Amino acid sequence: MIEPFLSALPVLQKLADSGYEAYFVGGSVRDFLLGKPISDVDIATSATPDEVKKVFSKTVDIGIEHGTILVLYRNSSYEITTFRTESEYQDYRRPKEVSFIRNLKDDLKRRDFTMNAIAMDQSGNLIDPFEGQKAIQEKIIKTVGQAEERFQEDALRMMRAVRFISQLSFSIESQTLLALENLAPLLGKIAVERKRAELEKLLIGPNCKEAINILLNTGLYRYLPGLDNQKEQLKKLFRLNWNSLTKNEMWALVLYCINLKGKEIELFLRNWKLALKDIREIQQVIFFLESRLKKDWEPYDLYLAKRDIIVSVEKLFQVINGTSEARIIDDLVKSYDRLPIKERGDLGVTGNDLLAWFNQEAGPWLKDSLLSIERAIVEGKVLNEKNKIKEWLMECNQK
Ligand code: ATP
Ligand code: MG
Numbered sequence: 001m002i003e004p005f006l007s008a009l010p011v012l013q014k015l016a017d018s019g020y021e022a023y024f025v026g027g028s029v030r031d032f033l034l035g036k037p038i039s040d041v042d043i044a045t046s047a048t049p050d051e052v053k054k055v056f057s058k059t060v061d062i063g064i065e066h067g068t069i070l071v072l073y074r075n076s077s078y079e080i081t082t083f084r085t086e087s088e089y090q091d092y093r094r095p096k097e098v099s100f101i102r103n104l105k106d107d108l109k110r111r112d113f114t115m116n117a118i119a120m121d122q123s124g125n126l127i128d129p130f131e132g133q134k135a136i137q138e139k140i141i142k143t144v145g146q147a148e149e150r151f152q153e154d155a156l157r158m159m160r161a162v163r164f165i166s167q168l169s170f171s172i173e174s175q176t177l178l179a180l181e182n183l184a185p186l187l188g189k190i191a192v193e194r195k196r197a198e199l200e201k202l203l204i205g206p207n208c209k210e211a212i213n214i215l216l217n218t219g220l221y222r223y224l225p226g227l228d229n230q231k232e233q234l235k236k237l238f239r240l241n242w243n244s245l246t247k248n249e250m251w252a253l254v255l256y257c258i259n260l261k262g263k264e265i266e267l268f269l270r271n272w273k274l275a276l277k278d279i280r281e282i283q284q285v286i287f288f289l290e291s292r293l294k295k296d297w298e299p300y301d302l303y304l305a306k307r308d309i310i311v312s313v314e315k316l317f318q319v320i321n322g323t324s325e326a327r328i329i330d331d332l333v334k335s336y337d338r339l340p341i342k343e344r345g346d347l348g349v350t351g352n353d354l355l356a357w358f359n360q361e362a363g364p365w366l367k368d369s370l371l372s373i374e375r376a377i378v379e380g381k382v383l384n385e386k387n388k389i390k391e392w393l394m395e396c397n398q399k
Pocket of ligand 1: 110116
């Protein structure tokens with residue numbers, strides 16, 4: 001067994017000591033079998049949430065109605081979920097009732113794909129009633145049970161299927177694919193936040209282009225906000241090549257392809273319910289990308305954009321141009337680092353200095369003067385020193 005399972009073993013042991021079954025399940029077991037880096041380990045147990053809370057001293061109720069308790073143990077946290085079944089789904093998205101059960105196999109049966117329905121016990125033995133290991137070997141995404149039935153229970157699973165195509169470069173089993181085509185409209189019932197979480201993972205996956213191809217071919221894209229009539233525009237992505245773009249860079253690349261402008265960009269991102277901080281960042285990236293597509297960086301652009309945006313914009317510029325030159329990005333960052341000031345607060349003069357020098361009432365001229373000083377300093381036309389700035393201003397006023 002390897003980390004992070006080893007560190008989590010005592011958690012399974014404690015549950016076992018109290019007479020409960022407990023296993024590693026879900027993505028961590030799948031990724032372990034794939035030899036991929038393992039994110040957080042999920043644990044499934046026969047103990048009910050209340051019983052889990054009695055076994056561990058530090059717990060947080062994060063989804064107790066679904067049976068999930070967060071356990072804090074030796075500086076790590078683990079999500080422990082009680083074995084459960086879900087019955088009578090409503091609205092294609094939520095089970096009417098979650099029942100806690102004591103049987104592992106029934107818990108595995110309610111999971112989405114066979115590759116995600118494998119459990120591992122404390123000794124590393126695998127419990128794999130749905131041939132998940134075979135699916136992993138064959139690189140196949142296949143629902144546990146009838147695909148149509150499983151997608152009707154929870155239509156988000158359709159989006160998860162496509163996200164796994166991107167993340168794992170697996171292909172999709174034929175019945176599962178057929179069900180995506182037949183049931184795509186059900187995705188319209190799913191909350192945008194849940195779709196966003198899957199789409200963002202899809203966008204940063206190594207096999208993103210194939211996943212988008214499947215979104216387009218199955219018609220799933222029609223049920224994604226703002227993308228429903230963008231099939232042709234999204235196909236532009238197929239002509240581009242990228243690796244290691246961040247989530248927000250990918251949003252910007254999508255927006256570049258679908259060619260939204262100004263307020264439409266904000267509206268699109270708000271419809272996806274992105275955090276305001278991300279919306280602002282993506283807007284900035286697109287703004288400077290448009291400028292970059294017209295002309296090279298100038299010092300004042302670097303100053304306005306700042307380091308992180310410069311890097312994102314130049315990465316995207318290279319993707320769009322079909323080039324890849326890390327050195328150019330490094331050089332731009334160096335140029336940015338060498339700028340004499342990084343923000344207005346670094347200016348060697350204040351509005352009060354100007355008021356005193358010119359003996360004039362405050363007015364729009366003040367802001368204009370500060371702006372031209374700022375720009376002149378960034379462009380190296382004047383040193384950022386009070387006397388030099390004063391001299392420069394006096395000269396300008398004589399012209
Ligand atoms: P990741 O590596 O991105 O975390 P994951 O497979 O662990 O992938 P999670 O969302 O963390 O995905 O879910 C953990 C496990 O819970 C899944 O592996 C799967 O067994 C089950 N699961 C998650 N969402 C669903 C769903 N909508 N329907 C059925 N089972 C699900
Ligand atoms: Mg997970």
